[in-house]
Amino acid sequence: MVLNKTRSQIGDGKNTLFWHDLWLGDSPLKTKFPKLFRLCLHPSGTVFSFGFWNGRKWEWSFHWAREFRPHDITEWNNLLTLIDRVNFNPEIPDSFIWTPHKSGVFSVKSFSFEMAKSLSNIHIASFKGLWKGLIPHRIELFSWFAILGKLNTKAKLIHLRIIPPVEGQCALCGCNMETSNHLFIQCPISRSLWCWWLNIWGLQWVFPSDLRDVFIQWLPPHKGAFFKKIWLASFSIIIWTIWKERNLRIFQQKSETIHQLQNLVLLRMCWWIKGWGDPFPYNPNEVLRNPTCLQWGSSKKTPGLSITPYTIADWAPPAENALKWNVDASYHPSSRKSAIGGVLRDSKGNFICVFSSPIPCMEINPAEIYAIHRAIQVSLNCSNTIGNRTISVESDSANAVKWCNEKSGGPWNVHFIINFIRNNAAAHNIEISHKSRASNMVADCLAKQGLNREDDFIAWM
Numbered sequence: 126m127v128l129n130k131t132r133s134q135i136g137d138g139k140n141t142l143f144w145h146d147l148w149l150g151d152s153p154l155k156t157k158f159p160k161l162f163r164l165c166l167h168p169s170g171t172v173f174s175f176g177f178w179n180g181r182k183w184e185w186s187f188h189w190a191r192e193f194r195p196h197d198i199t200e201w202n203n204l205l206t207l208i209d210r211v212n213f214n215p216e217i218p219d220s221f222i223w224t225p226h227k228s229g230v231f232s233v234k235s236f237s238f239e240m241a242k243s244l245s246n247i248h249i250a251s252f253k254g255l256w257k258g259l260i261p262h263r264i265e266l267f268s269w270f271a272i273l274g275k276l277n278t279k280a281k282l283i284h285l286r287i288i289p290p291v292e293g294q295c296a297l298c299g300c301n302m303e304t305s306n307h308l309f310i311q312c313p314i315s316r317s318l319w320c321w322w323l324n325i326w327g328l329q330w331v332f333p334s335d336l337r338d339v340f341i342q343w344l345p346p347h348k349g350a351f352f353k354k355i356w357l358a359s360f361s362i363i364i365w366t367i368w369k370e371r372n373l374r375i376f377q378q379k380s381e382t383i384h385q386l387q388n389l390v391l392l393r394m395c396w397w398i399k400g401w402g403d404p405f406p407y408n409p410n411e412v413l414r415n416p417t418c419l420q421w422g423s424s425k426k427t428p429g430l431s432i433t434p435y436t437i438a439d440w441a442p443p444a445e446n447a448l449k450w451n452v453d454a455s456y457h458p459s460s461r462k463s464a465i466g467g468v469l470r471d472s473k474g475n476f477i478c479v480f481s482s483p484i485p486c487m488e489i490n491p492a493e494i495y496a497i498h499r500a501i502q503v504s505l506n507c508s509n510t511i512g513n514r515t516i517s518v519e520s521d522s523a524n525a526v527k528w529c530n531e532k533s534g535g536p537w538n539v540h541f542i543i544n545f546i547r548n549n550a551a552a553h554n555i556e557i558s559h560k561s562r563a564s565n566m567v568a569d570c571l572a573k574q575g576l577n578r579e580d581d582f583i584a585w586m
């Protein structure tokens with residue numbers, strides 16, 4: 126569904142699938158040229174993989190399963206006419222445009238509208254709480270897919286004959302078939318997570334057997350606007366945490382304890398609360414120690430609490446007509462992985478863009494420079510969205526910031542990147558500054574997520 130509505134804008138052609146993605150004309154090339162698609166020897170190649178640069182001229186190059194017959198020639202000529210018009214830009218990566226909105230920028234609102242159009246049998250009003258922007262939109266999408274039973278659970282993969290029936294056990298308990306309802310509701314590990322959350326609020330619940338009903342009946346036990354948001358977000362955060370744990374066990378043969386899963390739920394909540402713009406006074410450590418402080422702002426008094434609101438330098442919004450990046454890098458020596466993450470916010474704290482990407486393995490200082498570089502690169506590539514707003518970049522690496530702001534110096538292996546930063550920061554009046562780690566939680570989290578990613582993730586909100 127998302128893929129049907131996104132169009133790729135060709136840059137270097139390396140992220141766009143030639144036959145499957147929508148990038149030329151109004152339908153994917155495999156639908157427009159079905160005969161050629163069946164003949165092509167590399168049906169899942171990227172646009173870039175079907176040609177090469179001959180000096181400054183791009184030459185297309187295809188390999189076919191057999192020689193063309195007369196009726197193939199017409200299709201081939203039509204395809205050639207179409208692709209001959211393509212203008213590559215080898216300097217920038219391909220970007221994706223969300224077609225239902227005229228700006229091309231993905232918005233959850235237009236997404237849910239499209240969803241509503243395509244799923245007439247679902248009562249959309251019951252699910253509007255999902256689309257409040259309380260959590261990153263990809264997790265809103267994830268929740269929506271989970272509720273619709275559209276996630277690729279093992280039961281589904283068996284049904285599609287992708288894995289054999291003997292491999293269908295739940296990765297968490299190892300006992301039952303991994304259906305969506307088992308994984309998210311009935312599995313003892315998942316159930317203990319739900320019960321822990323309900324216990325915090327003194328609740329017990331007879332769980333419905335279907336995730337859709339769990340969501341519909343997921344009503345906050347206390348009044349209060351802030352707590353209502355906490356409650357809505359908690360549904361998605363809990364199922365997301367279950368899904369992440371399931372993937373960790375399947376794909377990395379690692380696992381977290383129940384206590385760690387509980388902490389992850391609270392930490393994710395803390396990270397995403399930051400984006401809501403409420404003056405919530407507690408830091409993540411305080412929330413971990415006493416989760417009931419999430420009742421902040423509701424009339425119900427928090428029992429037995431002696432928590433002082435925190436005073437560490439928190440994230441400060443940019444000026445009215447400005448946008449601010451917070452970027453961070455992560456380096457995991459034992460797995461030899463590095464990654465970067467960043468979040469772009471406006472003066473109201475709204476998320477404008479986030480990225481989370483693996484990078485070649487390198488130490489933390491050069492990696493921090495990569496993070497600053499990516500933020501600037503993304504800003505320059507999407508100048509339409511940014512308009513005339515000024516850009517600043519905050520990093521929690523004093524070294525990286527110092528090198529970017531000086532005329533020389535810095536690790537030799539990233540010199541070309543530092544030079545790119547220096548030149549473009551000067552040319553576009555981009556300020557790069559150092560801030561403490563406490564104000565950089567979101568970027569920190571995105572960088573850590575990047576360690577587990579195979580490819581770049583970038584999303585405009």
Ligand SMILES: [Zn+2]
Pocket residue numbers: 295296297298299300301307308311312313314
């Ligand atoms: Zn299970």
